[in-house]
Amino acid sequence: MRAIVAKRVESGTADLAELRDLAAAAGYTVVGELTQTRTEDPAYCFGEGKVEELAELVVRTDADTVIIDNEVGPFQMFNIGQTLPEETEVLDRFTLILDIFGQRAQTRKAQLQVELAELRYELPRAAAKASLAKRDERPGFMGLGEYDESRERDIKAQIANINDELEAIADKEAQRRAERRESGFDLVALAGYTNAGKSTLLRQLAAELDVDENADKHPDLDSVAESQDMLFTTLGTTTRRAELDRREVLLTDTVGFISDLPHWLVESFQSTLESVYRADLVLLVVDASEPIQEMREKLVTSHDTLHERNEAPILTVFNKVDLLSEAELDEKRAALSGIAPNPIAVSGRTGENIETLRRRVEAELPDWKHERLLVPMADETMSLVSWVHDHAHVETESYEADQVLLEFDARPAVVEQARARAADLNPVEST
Numbered sequence: 001m002r003a004i005v006a007k008r009v010e011s012g013t014a015d016l017a018e019l020r021d022l023a024a025a026a027g028y029t030v031v032g033e034l035t036q037t038r039t040e041d042p043a044y045c046f047g048e049g050k051v052e053e054l055a056e057l058v059v060r061t062d063a064d065t066v067i068i069d070n071e072v073g074p075f076q077m078f079n080i081g082q083t084l085p086e087e088t089e090v091l092d093r094f095t096l097i098l099d100i101f102g103q104r105a106q107t108r109k110a111q112l113q114v115e116l117a118e119l120r121y122e123l124p125r126a127a128a129k130a131s132l133a134k135r136d137e138r139p140g141f142m143g144l145g146e147y148d149e150s151r152e153r154d155i156k157a158q159i160a161n162i163n164d165e166l167e168a169i170a171d172k173e174a175q176r177r178a179e180r181r182e183s184g185f186d187l188v189a190l191a192g193y194t195n196a197g198k199s200t201l202l203r204q205l206a207a208e209l210d211v212d213e214n215a216d217k218h219p220d221l222d223s224v225a226e227s228q229d230m231l232f233t234t235l236g237t238t239t240r241r242a243e244l245d246r247r248e249v250l251l252t253d254t255v256g257f258i259s260d261l262p263h264w265l266v267e268s269f270q271s272t273l274e275s276v277y278r279a280d281l282v283l284l285v286v287d288a289s290e291p292i293q294e295m296r297e298k299l300v301t302s303h304d305t306l307h308e309r310n311e312a313p314i315l316t317v318f319n320k321v322d323l324l325s326e327a328e329l330d331e332k333r334a335a336l337s338g339i340a341p342n343p344i345a346v347s348g349r350t351g352e353n354i355e356t357l358r359r360r361v362e363a364e365l366p367d368w369k370h371e372r373l374l375v376p377m378a379d380e381t382m383s384l385v386s387w388v389h390d391h392a393h394v395e396t397e398s399y400e401a402d403q404v405l406l407e408f409d410a411r412p413a414v415v416e417q418a419r420a421r422a423a424d425l426n427p428v429e430s431t
């Protein structure tokens with residue numbers, strides 16, 4: 001798999017660094033690159049001369065694939081394909097990302113999400129492809145061989161089916177979140193740009209114990225294997241129990257964010273992000289070894305992704321501080337204080353400051369409530385008392401003649417539930 005990466009920008013100089021990383025993540029060896037600064041050409045995206053240059057580069061480097069960072073319309077795709085040597089595959093940023101996601105999708109949900117994204121990508125292109133297939137000079141190009149109008153209807157039907165199945169999965173997950181909360185767990189989610197170090201931090205913060213059926217499907221969480229410097233190593237979500245002093249926390253690792261993703265692609269992975277949106281606290285992880293400008297852009301992308309639906313407070317984590325000096329860190333803190341107020345600086349690799357992070361997580365989680373509860377003696381009383389012990393931090397437990405006094409700290413939801421259960425108890429003498 002030998003690829004040429006290409007990018008067009010309207011102004012300034014095109015930066016190919018991220019596209020190169022994405023290509024590598026998909027398994028390509030990058031054998032050439034090409035950039036252009038100009039406005040979009042309606043027929044070719046790039047200038048026509050540039051596409052001819054691209055064709056020569058393909059021949060010279062013996063590449064089999066061309067990856068374009070821009071969104072390429074169906075007609076542009078067709079025209080570029082006609083100019084390039086036969087059999088050359090053309091991908092744009094989105095089909096490349098879908099390619100990576102497709103390779104990594106291990107769970108039913110992840111596979112459905114990838115399929116959904118592919119269909120959403122194809123839908124607006126279906127009509128164009130059908131008309132191109134009719135006048136295709138190169139039968140089979142872009143898989144257009146048997147393309148016709150009925151394809152659009154098929155796509156819509158498939159999208160509806162997948163949405164139904166994903167909704168059913170989301171319902172089950174919502175139920176599981178509720179059960180976990182009822183069991184006294186606070187839910188904390190790791191979010192952030194791809195490659196920021198989320199999975200590494202999960203390993204640092206969490207016990208080996210997996211609480212998720214997906215855990216074995218995440219090779220990047222293997223504590224022995226060194227994680228790779230690769231984009232999108234995590235695709236589904238994995239949840240583990242984190243070891244904190246007082247509070248029982250479940251920590252969920254999630255898919256990384258990336259810039260320039262169109263709406264339909266983000267939407268397709270919405271239910272993956274649900275565990276972020278519905279958390280009690282979000283740890284927004286940033287790679288602090290990168291230049292300030294890049295950190296800022298990635299923070300903006302992350303906040304944009306979280307913005308509309310996130311309900312939880314956000315704690316920014318500057319990760320990879322083993323790679324920078326104290327002075328550099330101070331400079332970055334100051335420069336980014338607007339978008340990342342009071343961040344905590346850690347290293348997931350060396351473990352530096354991880355204990356402080358644990359304390360910060362406890363401090364930032366919504367406050368526990370103090371409760372003083374008088375429980376009447378009844379058949380179910382002792383089971384309620386032990387439930388409170390399991391879900392709360394019990395300070396006092398004293399027995400009087402016909403009641404138990406419990407004083408404890410707990411999540412507001414646990415306090416409410418304890419009160420309700422106590423109110424439901426029928427005192428012994430009345431039965």
Ligand SMILES: Nc1nc2c(ncn2[C@@H]2O[C@H](COP(=O)(O)OP(=O)(O)OP(=O)(O)O)[C@@H](O)[C@H]2O)c(=O)[nH]1
Nearest residue numbers: 194195196197198199200232233234256320348349
């Ligand atoms: N030097 C250094 N490298 C780190 C640190 N934390 C993570 N890394 C490296 O950064 C790379 C990405 O780490 P991951 O934990 O896989 O990142 P991620 O955010 O889970 O990435 P995606 O799953 O792709 O979104 C790996 O090569 C890690 O070894 C750190 O504190 N210091």
Ligand SMILES: [Mg+2]
Nearest residue numbers: 198199233234
């Ligand atoms: Mg990861």
